[in-house]
Amino acid sequence: MAYSDKVLHYFRTRPNAGELDAEDPNVGTGMVGAPECGDVMQLQIKVNDDTQIIEDAKWTTYGCGSAIASSALATEWLKGKTIDEALKLRNTDIVEELSLPPVKIHCSVLAEDAVKAALQNLQEKSGEKTTAAAAGSEG
Amino acid sequence: MKTPVYLDNLATTPLDPRVLDAMMPFLTDKFGNAASRSHPYGWEAEKAVDLARQQVADLIGAADKKEIIFTSGATESDNIALKGVVEMYAQKGKHIITASTEHKAVLDTCKRLERSGVAEVTYLDPDRTGTVTAEMVSGAIREDTILVSIMGANNEIGTIAPLAEIGAVCREKGVFFFCDAAQVVGKVPFDVEAMKVDLAAISGHKLYGPKGIGALYVRRKRPRVRVAGVIDGGGHERGMRSGTLNVPAIVGLGKACELAKDEMAAEAERETKLRQRLLEGLRAKLPEVYLNGHAERRLPGNLNVSFYGAEGEGIMMGMPDLAVSSGSACTSASLEPSYVLRAIGVTDDLAHNSIRFGIGRFTTEEEVDFAVEQVVDAVAGARDISPLWRHKLRDLEKEGVTVAPGSQVMVPDANEPAGAGA
Numbered sequence: 001m002a003y004s005d006k007v008l009h010y011f012r013t014r015p016n017a018g019e020l021d022a023e024d025p026n027v028g029t030g031m032v033g034a035p036e037c038g039d040v041m042q043l044q045i046k047v048n049d050d051t052q053i054i055e056d057a058k059w060t061t062y063g064c065g066s067a068i069a070s071s072a073l074a075t076e077w078l079k080g081k082t083i084d085e086a087l088k089l090r091n092t093d094i095v096e097e098l099s100l101p102p103v104k105i106h107c108s109v110l111a112e113d114a115v116k117a118a119l120q121n122l123q124e125k126s127g128e129k130t131t132a133a134a135a136g137s138e139g
Numbered sequence: 140m141k142t143p144v145y146l147d148n149l150a151t152t153p154l155d156p157r158v159l160d161a162m163m164p165f166l167t168d169k170f171g172n173a174a175s176r177s178h179p180y181g182w183e184a185e186k187a188v189d190l191a192r193q194q195v196a197d198l199i200g201a202a203d204k205k206e207i208i209f210t211s212g213a214t215e216s217d218n219i220a221l222k223g224v225v226e227m228y229a230q231k232g233k234h235i236i237t238a239s240t241e242h243k244a245v246l247d248t249c250k251r252l253e254r255s256g257v258a259e260v261t262y263l264d265p266d267r268t269g270t271v272t273a274e275m276v277s278g279a280i281r282e283d284t285i286l287v288s289i290m291g292a293n294n295e296i297g298t299i300a301p302l303a304e305i306g307a308v309c310r311e312k313g314v315f316f317f318c319d320a321a322q323v324v325g326k327v328p329f330d331v332e333a334m335k336v337d338l339a340a341i342s343g344h345k346l347y348g349p350k351g352i353g354a355l356y357v358r359r360k361r362p363r364v365r366v367a368g369v370i371d372g373g374g375h376e377r378g379m380r381s382g383t384l385n386v387p388a389i390v391g392l393g394k395a396c397e398l399a400k401d402e403m404a405a406e407a408e409r410e411t412k413l414r415q416r417l418l419e420g421l422r423a424k425l426p427e428v429y430l431n432g433h434a435e436r437r438l439p440g441n442l443n444v445s446f447y448g449a450e451g452e453g454i455m456m457g458m459p460d461l462a463v464s465s466g467s468a469c470t471s472a473s474l475e476p477s478y479v480l481r482a483i484g485v486t487d488d489l490a491h492n493s494i495r496f497g498i499g500r501f502t503t504e505e506e507v508d509f510a511v512e513q514v515v516d517a518v519a520g521a522r523d524i525s526p527l528w529r530h531k532l533r534d535l536e537k538e539g540v541t542v543a544p545g546s547q548v549m550v551p552d553a554n555e556p557a558g559a560g561a
């Protein structure tokens with residue numbers, strides 16, 4: 001199967017590949033997919049405490065070229081966005097941008113799921129933070 | 140060196156220039172119909188077909204060249220063998236024994252026969268090396284078994300079947316033995332007499348002959364095998380396969396068989412060395428390389444390995460200068476990894492990560508060395524961005540386990556198979 005130029009571009013340049021410190025309270029980590037299915041994606045976002053803007057995003061992906069390109073593209077889009085804006089990311093946008101064929105649509109779905117999982121993880125963490133802060137003020 | 144380097148000789152092989160030379164006159168001046176009995180055009184075509192029939196028969200040790208039926212390829216031969224025997228011997232029984240790792244041309248034909256109610260099929264699961272043993276076959280034979288269909292060597296993992304042993308069991312029990320020999324003919328010794336094979340499928344393009352031509356061996360004596368034709372018409376090929384003979388392609392197949400007979404032994408030795416060079420080259424630089432299939436009893440040119448943490452298609456994309464294939468789900472529309480790897484018990488964390496290399500007659504040492512470099516870079520690149528690889532590596536490092544070139548610590552239970560030392 002021939003890849004679109006965009007997929008090849010992201011596969012080769014790998015923007016934002018890597019990891020952020022998962023222990024950082026401002027970092028949300030989402031890990032989706034399964035080795036049995038041949039795709040596993042880890043996507044991380046770091047949110048600025050004051051501005052609530054995503055200031056960094058990183059990915060690592062086990063999978064085919066389309067899965068790799070989808071995660072790289074997603075992180076590019078996330079940077080500089082607010083959490084609300086990030087929640088609006090749709091897999092169909094990825095399909096369009098990368099010209100993914102039907103058999104590769106699941107790669108874009110995985111990327112959308114990874115973004116949501118990372119945001120959810122962040123939310124859970126900030127929940128803990130506020131409880132911790134509340135507990136702190138009581139004590 | 141021409142790139143992409145072609146290392147997919149199990150999918151198809153290039154035409155040997157000597158084969159093309161033999162075919163050329165029959166693509167130009169000598170265009171006669173081999174069935175034309177009334178003029179020299181027909182006679183010379185018939186003579187050429189006769190010679191080719193003999194060349195094919197000689198390569199597989201057939202007693203009589205009449206036992207060779209020309210077809211369009213191994214797929215068609217598989218269809219005729221299975222459907223033809225089932226139809227012809229319906230009175231005797233309807234049970235077929237085959238293996239879950241057979242080529243789709245066999246499996247899907249069996250499925251169709253089952254669906255239409257004319258056959259019952261037992262699918263044997265091979266062991267971890269991909270081997271179906273004579274004992275497994277023997278254990279599955281019933282009163283109403285008419286046919287055992289086991290491939291000579293698997294096209295994905297390269298494991299060679301114990302054909303002589305399976306043939307002996309079948310002969311003893313009075314069951315026909317059909318072998319899809321597309322991958323073995325011309326690669327390793329294959330002899331229908333010594334191995335007691337009753338029917339065999341051969342493909343031209345797997346042994347440096349043209350595409351779209353193949354043969355079916357059908358034994359004529361002790362025992363005589365009869366098959367009903369699948370394609371009806373002018374009654375060519377003793378009624379088993381009608382249709383005007385593809386003379387140039389038949390000439391090419393014959394020539395390819397003649398060359399294979401002369402050069403097979405030396406070629407097998409050369410390819411085995413290149414295969415070892417490839418595997419050793421990869422393991423010298425990469426950790427966590429797992430062999431799929433049998434360590435020794437495999438096609439000389441076949442190497443099938445899985446790289447922990449790096450997905451097959453992702454690997455291939457990282458080495459555009461190599462033409463290989465993968466059992467990764469992503470290379471098929473079905474999103475399922477290779478059913479062959481599944482059937483031999485390769486775990487999910489390795490099944491998607493396989494690369495199949497097919498070394499062939501024209502593969503050079505330089506190309507193998509180039510391949511090692513390309514694969515090492517592609518796998519390292521894929522692992523570098525793989526969450527599975529990174530997490531596993533961190534876990535093992537915490538435990539003090541070393542992951543170094545040649546290591547196999549990430550999937551410890553994958554270490555036993557492969558018949559090492561066998």
Ligand SMILES: Cc1ncc(COP(=O)(O)O)c(C=O)c1O
Binds near residue numbers: 214242320322342
């Ligand atoms: C074992 C086996 N059987 C059958 C076939 C089909 O052969 P052909 O392409 O000649 O129809 C192949 C090749 O793909 C094969 O490897």
